[in-house]
Structure formats: C-alpha cells, structure tokens
Amino acid sequence: MDSEQLQRLVTVTMPFGKHQGTVIADLPGNYLNWFAREGFPKTDIGRLLALMHEIDHNGLSDLLKPLRPGAGPRR
Template identity: 40%
Template sequence: MEIHPDKRKLLELAHYKMPFGKYKGSYLVNLPIAYLVWFKQKGFPAGKLGRYLETTLDIKSNGLEPLIWKLQKEFPID
C-alpha cells in the first residue's frame, strides 16, 4: 500500500495557526502536546481545525516536528 500525502495540505498545516484560546496565533506544531492530548480526550473540533489538530498530535507524538519546521522555513507564506 502506497501513501500519497497531499503536499498542499501539509504546507497549509505547517502554517496553520490556532484561531482561539490561550494559544491563539501559535502555529499548531508549537502547541504543547498536553494541550493536543486534552483535545483528543474532549473531542477535536469539527472540520479542518480538528483534522489538523489530530494530525499535529500524530506528528508530535512521533517526533516529526523538524519536518514541519523545515517546511515553514523553506516555504514561507508572505
């Protein structure tokens, strides 16, 4: 089975910021893992934000943050 990630969505995730709460304006990849686990326990929000929070938890749980930081650096959004 081959996996073909959507590059545009990955770039969007790399630049997506928390839209509300204590961490409003922070990149999702910079959120504390405890905060992401709390969302998982309470239920991720519906829609894109929820999918991105869940994906970010997976990324952080596997120590893959450097990949996202590299995308942020190499593909900045103006």
C-alpha cells in the same frame, strides 16, 4: 496526509482558546493531547489539530522544519 496539509500546519494559526494566534505546528503536546482526549473539533482546524497530534505523538515534528516559512531551499 498530503503535502498541502503539512504546509498548512506551519502557516495556519490557532483561531481560538489559550493558544490563539499560535501556529498549529508550534502548539504544545499537552494541548494537542487534551484535544485527543476531549475530541477534536469537527472542522478543518480539528483535522489539522488531529494531524499535528499524530505527528507530535510519533516524534516526527522535525519533519516540518523544511516547510516553515523562511526555511530556505532544501539541500
């Protein structure tokens, strides 16, 4: 996992489905769990969804807050 991929989680939006237009980092856990059960797409979006699932599943979503656009400088 690299910082570029983490940054993409807070900027890239879901391109299809029920949550189309939602930033990947804002997708609900149950939606990410569904992909984990059914299989992530074999695409770049699928890799981001899998990464977000791992972050969400392990309770680490707050680590993305400083990366969000407009979050301001770290102190």
